[in-house]
Structures are given as structure tokens and as C-alpha cells.
Amino acid sequence: MKTKLVLNFNPEASNLPITHNLTAKYGLLVNILRAEIDEVGGKMVIEVSGKADSIKTGISYLKEAGVGVRPIKEGVRRDDEACTHCGVCISICPTKALILDSKTHKVIFKEEKCVACGVCIDACPPRAMEILI
Amino acid sequence: MKKNKRPSGPKTFTDISTRARDGDAVVMTAMEFKEFVKTNGVKKAAKEVDIVTTGTFGAMCSSGAYFNFGHSDPPIKMQRAWLDGIPAYGGLAAVDVYLGATELDDSNNMMHGGAHVIEDLVRGRAVRLKATAHATDCYPLKEIDTYVSLKTINQAVLMNVRNCYQNYAAASNTSGRTMYTYMGKLLPELGNATYCSSGELSPLLNDPLYRTIGIGSRIFLGGGEGFVIWEGTQFNTGVERTPNGVPKRPAGSLAVLGDLKQMTPEFVKGLTFTRYGATLGLGIGVPIPILDEDMAKACAVTDKDISTAIFDYAQQTRARPVLAEVTYAQLGSGEVDIKGRRVPTSPLSSIYKARKIAELLKKSVAKGDFVLTEPVQRLPLDRSFKPLDTRSEKEAMK
């Protein structure tokens, strides 16, 4: 199983070797998609893969360590009513999470591909894309 | 398809609009018509089809709306006016103002410009009107602070001096930094390319020599009905064209007008292009009568036959270098070749909404609800586009 998580750290938690621990203690493969950490803490977008049970215990470990954990779905949202399907975002999204459906001519947001990089946010003319992390 | 008697030769505008008013016209969207021509040929299409509906939805700068608020008691002659903080031009009369779509407030907050206020009004919201004046004997009030909505405003009229560009330039960026332009976010080192036309669905690309679209044409405007009122500004007929008359660069454009009270938020949208500013997203559709085979041929145009140039927006000059000549079919494929690199593309213009407009228009034309009007005057065929140079008084007179 694979899942994408958005992690929020306070300064103390930023010093923990969390990716190492997720791998060593819970047998999870961790792929860091995005990381921004400074003196006031930071955030990280990771993709973890492993057994469903191990992911669950891994998430509990993170929470106990004081790390905020949220699924990526809660990280980036599109306001479907505001989207005009103009396609501005399709050439700038690095992971092709925003693509043009050739049948309906609508722009589809594939949340599971999104890595919350934020590139589309200020490019969307009606501001339909929103980043919550 | 209806099998009523049809003249075999060319049809007049009046024949077609009368038939449409009676609900007897054969109407197709631009998408359907192109398919029909592919299988049946131009001759048959010219004979059997009466009207083709086109559509476009995109950022249309050079838009704005004028309002008449009615008189306050005591009355005021508004000199400076603001709608939700956005300055509106009051130098017309006492209570008439014009609000430009790209206007921003004093802090240059691009997230909320004139276009957003226009959308708010269309959504039925109330907006705050503030105005100041030098008092006169007939207009003694010096300032007013109140709320208005489309219910309280007398005339609320969208009046745009340049919309619906016939073809448009495409953009990319060879520099090392992201550029924020009216063509959207252009990623560094040819990271992407953007273009802005609904191509084969676009009204003026289906009537390249302005035979049927002219001053007085009734059009779909922002969800309501409007009219073409003049040639659009920057109208330029002197560009290179294909043998079928399709321009290869931005050419004609339309000045349009329509009642804001009829419009819907689906087709009137406040937009923000980061670090460029606010602009209005607007839907326009025009029905084109198929007068003869030439008109059928014109409306059979496809994205393969329409081309434009990708300009390098890294060059911040009037004459930007051309990076590539491409067709809309290439642009629409999602990737184009620029100097040997595969560059992903973005349309900016919503093809989804353009198609929807063509479909809505088809329905109301076929029902006889939307009445075609013959232009009272044709758009010019001899306009050039002059630059603005720094010149002396004498040079300006030459």
C-alpha cells in the first residue's frame, strides 16, 4: 500500500530522524516529495509504502513524536465551481496531477498524483486551487 | 434534419434569419459542422446547413462596465467613485461611471480588481459605492457612501472595446526565471508554452474576412445577449493570411456591448494573473449564417489549418523574437517542439466553456429564441496597427 502524507513539525520535532525511524522501525519505504524546514519548524510531503498495518503504526509513531500528520487530500483542494477548465495549470504541474480530459475537455485534478508543490496555486486565474498546508 | 424546400444557390441573410425565427433552420455547432463537412463535403454542407454556432471563453482584457446609479437626495455629481474600493471613472456626468476590468485599488491588490467587482454584481451581490465631488449649486452633495446591486442600478452595461481576438500569439520563456505575464506563468528555460484562442471554435476564425460578423451582429455575451458595436481596438487586417483568409497572427477583434443584468457567473469571471493583474474571463458566441460555399468552406476550418507564432516573453520588448510557428492542432496536442525540445502547452482559453457556449447558442438559435441580425456595417478590411513611439508634437502631426 502507498499513501501520501503531509507532515507539520514544530522546531523540536524537526530534529528527530523520522524518515530513518519509519524505515528502520516500521519497515516503510519513504519518498520525500517536498520539504521545507527552518527555525520555526516546517513541513514535509512524503510518500510511504509498506503494509497497511505498518503505515498505521508509523503514523501513530509520528503523532506521538509531535508531528502533525494529514493525508494529502486535505493538503490541496480544487474549488470545482470556480475552475473554468482553462488549462493554465496543465503545463506547469510537475506530476501531471492536472490533466485535460480529451473527451469532456474538462481539466481533471488527480489528487493521488499531487505532491502539494504549490506551483499551480498562483498560476490559476480564478484561484480555484488552494493549498492548506 | 428538416426536409423543407431550400433554395439551391446562395441564401440571403434574411432567408436564413427568417427560417431560424420560424424554428426551421438547420443549426450546427462549429464542432458538428466540421465533422459534417469531413463526411459530406463543402457543397452539401452549404446547401443543407443554415447556421453554425461558434464560441470562445477566455481572459478578455479591454473589458469594463458602465453604470447609472440614479440620483441621491440631495444630488451629487460624482467626480471620484469607488466600487468595493476599486476606482471607477466618473468623468462622464453626475451618476454615470465606467469600471474597467483591469482596474486595481491603491494597494495594487491583484486578487480583487474591477473584473472581480463585475463578477460580484453578476452574482447578485451588493457592492459598496463611495463617491466624492466638488459641490455645485445643482449638485450640492460632496460625498456618498452606500451599497448598490444590479437590482438598484438603472443601467449596468458591459461595454468592451477589444474582445474576441481573431487568433492570438502564443508564449514561452527562454530566460532562467519564471515570468508572470498576461499569458500566464511561464516557467524558465522553455518549461511550458501558453496560447490563448479557442482556435477552430473561435468566432472570427470561422469568418476570417468578416462577411457575416459586423457592426450590429447579435451575439451571446457572458450568458446573455449582446451586440457587436464596432471594430475592436488594435484591429489589424494587414497580417499574413492563409489562402483561405485565416490570419496567422492577431488580426481582427470586436468591441461588444450587452446588458450585465442578463449575464451569468458561469460566463463572467474575475481572474487574476499573478504579478500582472486582474482581468475578466468572458464567454462570447456568434452564430454564423452559411450564405454560400465560401462561408461553408470558412467554417470548415480546423485547428490544423490555423497557425500562430510562439514568442519569447523573456525578451521584454515590443518586437519579441519568434521561437516557433505552430498550428492549433499542435498546441492542442499538449506538447510542441521548440528548438528541438518537447514543451508542454496550456490553452488559457477554456475549450470546455467554448463548446458549451456553441451548444447553448445552437439550442436557442434553433428554437427561434435567439434572432440573427444582419450587420448594419461591415468591419474594416484595411486597418493597420500603429505603435506608440516617443515623438515630438510635430512628428505626431505627420
Ligand code: SF4
Ligand atoms: S488553472 Fe485553475 S481554472 Fe484553470 S483549469 Fe487549472 S484549476 Fe481550473
Ligand code: SF4
Ligand atoms: S500542488 Fe498543484 S502543481 Fe503541485 S503537484 Fe499538486 S496539482 Fe500539481
